[in-house]
Amino acid sequence: MVKLILPDHLIADIEPHLPSDIDVVEVDSEGNLDGDVSDAEVYVNGFYLKTSTLDKVLTAAPRLRWQQSPSAGVNHILTPNFLQKDIILTNGAGVHAIPISEFVLAFMLYHAKNLRKLQTLQDEHTWVRGVFLEELADATLLILGTGNIGQAIASRAKAFGVKVWGSRRHPEPLPNFDKVVGADEWRSLLPAADYVVIATPLTPETKGLIDEAALRSMRQSAYLINIARGAIVDETALLTALSEGWIAGAGLDTVATEPLPPESPLWSLPNAFITPHCSALSPRLRERIAQLFIDNLKRYQTGQPLRNVVDKKAGY
Incomplete structure (x- = not known):
């Protein structure tokens, strides 16, 4: 019999699908376990896993052989x-690719269709027909990271007639990408990109x-979108870029310090669209996590x- 450690908030989604020869021990977000895990082999960690929780589980379960994370990024797990x-x-x-890629297109359309300005006009009860609006058709999108999420973004952008470029460590032709370059070549493409999307993992090389x-x-007309990890962006440089108009704006679903501190200047910049690291959320997320596991x-x-x-x- 295999003993499995499951987080309390995913038990209802996973346990009904388990075979009969699985013994389950529940763990909460603080690492408190409801049973003996000294012989547990498998651990499914929860959302927003804290280092202290991970350490507690690793100490209590010395015979662990496999850990499944529900997140795509695992920089928070790869501790010493x-x-x-x-x-x-x-x-x-893969489980987050659909909602995150849709969110990226929402960021792009928000910028192209000047939705902040249009919402302000509605709030002011003002009818102005001369608002500047752009098209996504024939725009150029550079995606840094062409994994499951990057490829899902490319697929959806192509439906809008966008030219799609990508960057990855080992370049190769991919569906819906007009060009894929190596990890050291993407900087040369920046001057020609209308949208730059960060979809690469956080590693020592990408920090x-x-x-x-x-x-x-x-x-100056370009728009930066980050749906990966905040530390991939030099936030001080980004604040200057947005304040001084080096770029037109940024859609940020992740920032260096989360939650974003109330005193952060990012909150009040008119060309920054801040969302609370929610782009992966979907009614189907838990179902997909359970299916994969x-x-x-x-x-x-x-x-x-x-x-x-x-x-x-x-x-x-």
């Missing part, structure tokens, strides 16, 4: 304590990737390769 353990880590790559030089290379559990029990195995050295 975790990395010294011989634990296979799989992530939730601060969007720096002052990158922001100064972008068009149940499929991986079958693979684990039958000795087949697991889906979404993380390269712990690469960070994703």
